[in-house]
Amino acid sequence: MRIIRKLRVVFSFVVVVVLFGCNEAMTSKTEQTTSENTTTGQNSDPMDLEIHFIDVGQADSIYIKLPNDEHVLIDAGNNSDGDLVVDYLEDRGVVTLNHVIGTHPHEDHIGGLDDVINHFNIEDVYLPNKSATTKTFEDVLTAIDAKNLTITRAKKGVTLFGEQINDKLLEAVMLSPISESYSETNDYSPVIKLTYGDTAYIFTGDAETEVEEEILDGGADLHADVLKLGHHGSITSTSEAFLNAISPTIGIISVGEGNKYGHPNQEIIDRLMNNNVQVYRTDEAGTIIVKSNGTKIEVGTKNSTYQPNPVETTTEDNDVTTTTEEINEITVVINEVLPAPKTVYTKEWIELYNTTSSNIDISGYILDDIEDAGSKPYTIPEGTIIEANKFYIIEFSRMFNNEESDDVRLLNSDGVLIDSFTYSNTEIDSSWYRITNGGPWSDSPTDNPTPNESN
Incomplete structure (x- = not known):
């Protein structure tokens, strides 16, 4: 039986710390230093929002641990990624997934979803109103039926959750799909905006420019700090207008190394660079983890040599500092x-x-x-x-x-x-x-302790 000598798997984290809510306009700066233990920012609140962009190659899978100890999964990679995603979630103590979203019925997004549904307790499942005749899609429906789960239709206006956590808004809302009849299956992908405190994040699945235009026409507040780019960085998504409306500091691209599609498209990379967006790619960085306390954001990767595209950012209300340090994955x-x-x-x-x-x-x-x-x-x-x-x-x-x-x-x-x-x-x-081993903490103590036994 193998023994892990260290308590954790060491991440070499490129930590991007974004501080919000300044009283006066500031000129932002991006600094890069190397430090084993670097303290950044003034806020001591725990980094209790975690967003994991799991490296599943030319596919998508995003795990989100919320500050209220609920768990969200958006997509689960290809068919061959099911075990990888299950193991990744298990290693983080996940027992129940409160919200599971399959963005659209393409194998590189829902391929491993049946394995996930079969393995974990599931509360809510969201799928768009788009079916497919593939075995991959049928396997997902079979897994849902086997657990007597009800599918909630993913569409504009659906709120996954919304509450105050320590006086900070925690909310996730679907901005699309808007139409019922897209010509491209990709466009049924729900675009989701997650807000926590002063920070915001947008997830796009494979939604293309037609959907982006619909969202823009609807006047939605799109400003966000982190953007997960649509369709693996393809030219079909992330229009100039959409990117400008979001104005992200950080862009995440989930993409496979040397893929046959040429993703991400160089024009999209140039567009991001021209808009001072720091780009993180799973094909280069491996799994990417974003953490936040609602005021600042840290971005880290498993690749110890990875650096995002070095860009100089200038905004009116954000102070951006980049450092490189070791961060620990809790085991x-x-x-x-x-x-x-x-x-x-x-x-x-x-x-x-x-x-x-x-x-x-x-x-x-x-x-x-x-x-x-x-x-x-x-x-x-x-x-x-x-x-x-x-x-x-x-x-x-x-x-x-x-x-x-x-x-x-x-x-x-x-x-x-x-x-x-x-x-x-x-x-x-x-x-x-903890209510379950490694899970959320109880709200009050118990008079029946269980030392050396399961809670």
Whole structure:
């Protein structure tokens, strides 16, 4: 059985930090530096929105983890990508997909969707009003029928979700399809705008210029910071007018290396460059991960040598700083915390959980409470291994505040934060816990803790 020596898979992240809401006009700047641990931005809110543009070659698959701990999947690559997408989601602790969108019935978008639907708990499924006679499409319908799921038609005006999270708007709305009779199947792709706080993101599937013109004619607010380009960067999409209306800082292209279609089209690349858009491509960068706290945005890649097209940006209200640093993909999480023992338990304890299917060596990792304050940090001893999908308990005396709120922090041996949790109050012999292993946290503690067992 293989052992992962480090707690995480190391990403070389090109981090683009975008700060919003300035009181006066500013001249933006793009700076590139290399640093192992770089702090950027003033806002300390957690980067609790994650958008993963999964590298599925000449295809599309986008996984979104929302700040409310819900999970969204837009497309699932080709037929051969089903297992890859399932494994990717499993590795991130996904048990339930709250919103699944198949943009249109082409194999490079819905090919792996049946595998995903068969494997996970599914709440809502969205498909456009466009069918196909292919086995790929029939397999998706069969998977939907097998779970007695209801299809919601993807069309203009459909709201996937909308709520306030810590006084920040979290919303996703479909801007298309508008017509019921497009000549191109690609045009049935829903264009979706996701808003979180002061940041916005647009996903286009394979929607082409006819749909772009319809959206523009409808007067929708298209401004967004991140644009996932339509149709893999083909000349059929991303018109000058559409791009100008969005005015993105970052453009993402999901495309296969050396594909026979010539994607992305050089004219589109030139158009992006001329509009000062930083371009990230999965064929060059691998999987691309965008993170945000609703105020700033970080963009990272798995390719340690990848740099986006270096462009100088100038806008009136954004300050853009680019740095290169190592960011960690979490594979071990804080799973349960008991901060106030008395009768049933004699010591405080923390339960860690290995979310992966491999053993993980966590030697030298650190557990702490308040950053730069509070109790002395605890260093995990050398030779400590958490088996695949298993737990590890650490006991303490007087690590935490037993009466009020406190923080629980897990850091790697370099002092980089891996995971954290803040509890708001304590109850004697009760624990704060994730509702499912590696999943969202409970809203209140339980008087039935489960150390070394599934929550």
